[in-house]
Amino acid sequence: MAEPFHIAAPAKTNLHLRVLGKRQDGFHEIETRMVRLSLADELTLRWIKKDRIEFSCSDSSLPLGEENLVTKAVRALEAHSGKRFSLAIDLRKNIPSGAGLGGGSSDAAAVLRAVNTMADLKIGDDQLAGIGATVGSDVPFFVYDRTCDCRGRGEIVQPIDDSPARLPVVLIKPGFQIASAWAYQHLEGSREIPEFTYLPQICLWGEMVNHLERPVFEKFTILGEMKNWLLERSMVHAALLSGSGSTMLVVLKTGESGHLLENEVADRYGKNTWTFVGHTL
Numbered sequence: 001m002a003e004p005f006h007i008a009a010p011a012k013t014n015l016h017l018r019v020l021g022k023r024q025d026g027f028h029e030i031e032t033r034m035v036r037l038s039l040a041d042e043l044t045l046r047w048i049k050k051d052r053i054e055f056s057c058s059d060s061s062l063p064l065g066e067e068n069l070v071t072k073a074v075r076a077l078e079a080h081s082g083k084r085f086s087l088a089i090d091l092r093k094n095i096p097s098g099a100g101l102g103g104g105s106s107d108a109a110a111v112l113r114a115v116n117t118m119a120d121l122k123i124g125d126d127q128l129a130g131i132g133a134t135v136g137s138d139v140p141f142f143v144y145d146r147t148c149d150c151r152g153r154g155e156i157v158q159p160i161d162d163s164p165a166r167l168p169v170v171l172i173k174p175g176f177q178i179a180s181a182w183a184y185q186h187l188e189g190s191r192e193i194p195e196f197t198y199l200p201q202i203c204l205w206g207e208m209v210n211h212l213e214r215p216v217f218e219k220f221t222i223l224g225e226m227k228n229w230l231l232e233r234s235m236v237h238a239a240l241l242s243g244s245g246s247t248m249l250v251v252l253k254t255g256e257s258g259h260l261l262e263n264e265v266a267d268r269y270g271k272n273t274w275t276f277v278g279h280t281l
Contacts, residue, residue, distance in 0.1 A: 002047055005118050009041040009110035010281060011101040012141065013171075013242045013249045015164070016200075019187060019211040027137075027153040028184050033206070034102075034138075035147045035163065038278035039171065041107055042092040043070075045114050051086050059093040069108040072135045077115055080123075080131050085115060096274055098177020100243030102138050109142030129157060164205035164280070168255030171276040172230075172265055173247040174222060183212045183244035190215035196224035197231060201238045203251070208238050216245045223248060229268070235261055255279065 012034050020029040048054060053071055055064045062068065066075070074085055089111065095103030109132055116123050123131070125144055132139030137154035147163035150156060192198055196217050200207035217224035223241060226248055230239035235257035242249040252258055258277035265275055 002118075004044045004046040005114050007043050007045070007110045007114045009043060009095075009103070009106040009142070010036040011039040011041075011095045011103060011106065011171075012036055012138070013101065013169070013247075013280075014210065014240075015203075015205060016208055017210045017212060017243065019184070022188070023153070025153075028187070029152065030150070030154060032150050032154070033147070033160075034141050034150055035167075036142075036145070036281040037101070037169065037171075038281060039095055039101070039276050041095050041103060041110075043107065043110050043114065044090045045111070045118065046088050047118070048086050048088045051084065053086070054088040055091070056089070057091040057093060059091075059097070062093070062097065069104045069136055069139075070111050073108040073111040073132070073139070074115060076131050076134050077112060077121070081119075081121055083119065085119065087115070096173055096177075096247075098179060099171075099173050099247040100178070100180070100241065100245045101171070101247055102142065102243065105136045105138035106142045108132065108135050109139045112139070112143060113145075167280045168252040168258060169277075169279055170250040170252065170258050170261050170265075171242070171247050171274075171278070172226065172250065172269075173274040174220075174226075174269065175272060175274075176220070176246055178216060178220070178245040180244040183215055186215035186219070187212065190218050193217055193221070193224060195228070197228060201240070203238055208240050208251075210241045210243075212244050213241045216241055220246065226269070233261060233264070 015033045017032040129140035129143040133155040140157045149158045200209040237253045238251040262275045
């Protein structure tokens with residue numbers, strides 16, 4: 001029996017996310033710069049003799065059937081290649097769901113890359129990204145496995161060479177999720193709350209801004225308050241909603257202060273608030 005194939009599926013964040021308007025297909029036109037994070041899910045794949053996909057996951061709340069993006073990724077490769085893949089896939093979830101960190105899309109892209117290698121399909125990145133776009137808007141970014149500028153609904157991906165140096169970050173997620181579809185659906189008609197900060201933050205790698213902060217902060221005011229509080233911390237270089245939330249991305253001035261901020265977050269927002277201290281890739 002072949003050895004199991006192990007692959008990491010990194011989380012992502014958006015250094016900027018601008019929503020340019022609604023498209024005729026119902027999606028929103030965006031432009032964004034996405035970077036990978038040191039936080040990652042872990043997948044193990046192996047061939048099996050049974051003609052099916054056996055999918056297991058450490059997070060019992062996630063669906064294991066055809067609706068999961070992992071299974072959809074295998075089906076998309078089958079449709080492209082005309083082959084049938086019998087696989088056991090085990091997913092260890094470290095990236096929280098509904099957090100704006102792209103966990104499901106990254107898992108799907110990792111499976112595309114893994115099966116491409118395991119089955120010796122020899123599909124190039126550009127073509128594999130096109131297959132990924134049929135699975136989900138963020139999947140193509142993860143296929144390229146590097147910093148990218150993304151346009152369209154996120155599926156038009158341009159890998160970039162002048163990516164920022166590794167940035168020390170802290171991720172903070174309160175105990176609730178936000179569906180991406182909800183954030184985009186409520187963008188039109190949402191308003192800025194005067195007490196909160198929405199202006200671009202000027203950084204060496206460009207402006208950090210997220211247009212989805214408007215609907216998200218309007219409903220989930222704790223996140224707007226959290227951003228204000230974070231920007232008052234001396235160790236914080238920038239703070240921004242990650243994607244559609246509910247995670248706040250914090251860029252630190254130095255990596256050494258990460259656990260200090262983590263302790264301050266626990267004191268203010270409770271020890272059950274999820275945090276991660278790491279860096280961009």
